[in-house]
Amino acid sequence: MRLTILSVGRLKSGAERELFDEYVKRALPVARSLGFRGIEEIEVASGGGLDAEAERILAKIPAGANLMRLDEFGRNTPSADFARQLARLRDQGVPDLVFLIGGAEGYGESVRRAAPDTIAFGAQTWPHRLVRAMLAEQVYRAVSILAGMPYHKA
Numbered sequence: 001m002r003l004t005i006l007s008v009g010r011l012k013s014g015a016e017r018e019l020f021d022e023y024v025k026r027a028l029p030v031a032r033s034l035g036f037r038g039i040e041e042i043e044v045a046s047g048g049g050l051d052a053e054a055e056r057i058l059a060k061i062p063a064g065a066n067l068m069r070l071d072e073f074g075r076n077t078p079s080a081d082f083a084r085q086l087a088r089l090r091d092q093g094v095p096d097l098v099f100l101i102g103g104a105e106g107y108g109e110s111v112r113r114a115a116p117d118t119i120a121f122g123a124q125t126w127p128h129r130l131v132r133a134m135l136a137e138q139v140y141r142a143v144s145i146l147a148g149m150p151y152h153k154a
Helices: 014-032 051-060 079-091 109-112 128-145
Strands: 002-008 037-044 066-076 094-100 118-120
Touching: 002 128, 014 037, 014 109, 014 128, 037 051, 037 118, 051 109, 066 109, 079 128
Parallel strands: 002 037, 002 094, 066 094, 066 118
Antiparallel strands: none
16 A cells, blocks of 8 residues: 655745655655555645645545545544554555645545545644644654554553
């Protein structure tokens, strides 16, 4: 299964970009050893309103992909459960799992309908640039858990 992080907006150079890249770099070899095909990042342009952003998001989703939308109103998922969910989807033969990170205004209705499965990183609202880095860290943590590595200490 290929993991894709599809985000509205461009992550420019800086601390968030470095953190995101570092966690993807750490996760990739572990993920591949567990049967994940890779970890990709897709950025779509922001602006033009929610419907325009939604159209750009939906155009980038591979056919047959499972979608997981990051949303402040989504369910809170412990890291170990998140890891088990990734493993279950992989074992079911899901070809692609795409994580969606919307723009500053959220998601257009067509994206919410296409991706009803949501997760949140707590009740707080987080900056989108930071959410991308946090998601990369959680992917690394999940594959570390699945590989039996000592990174996750819960």
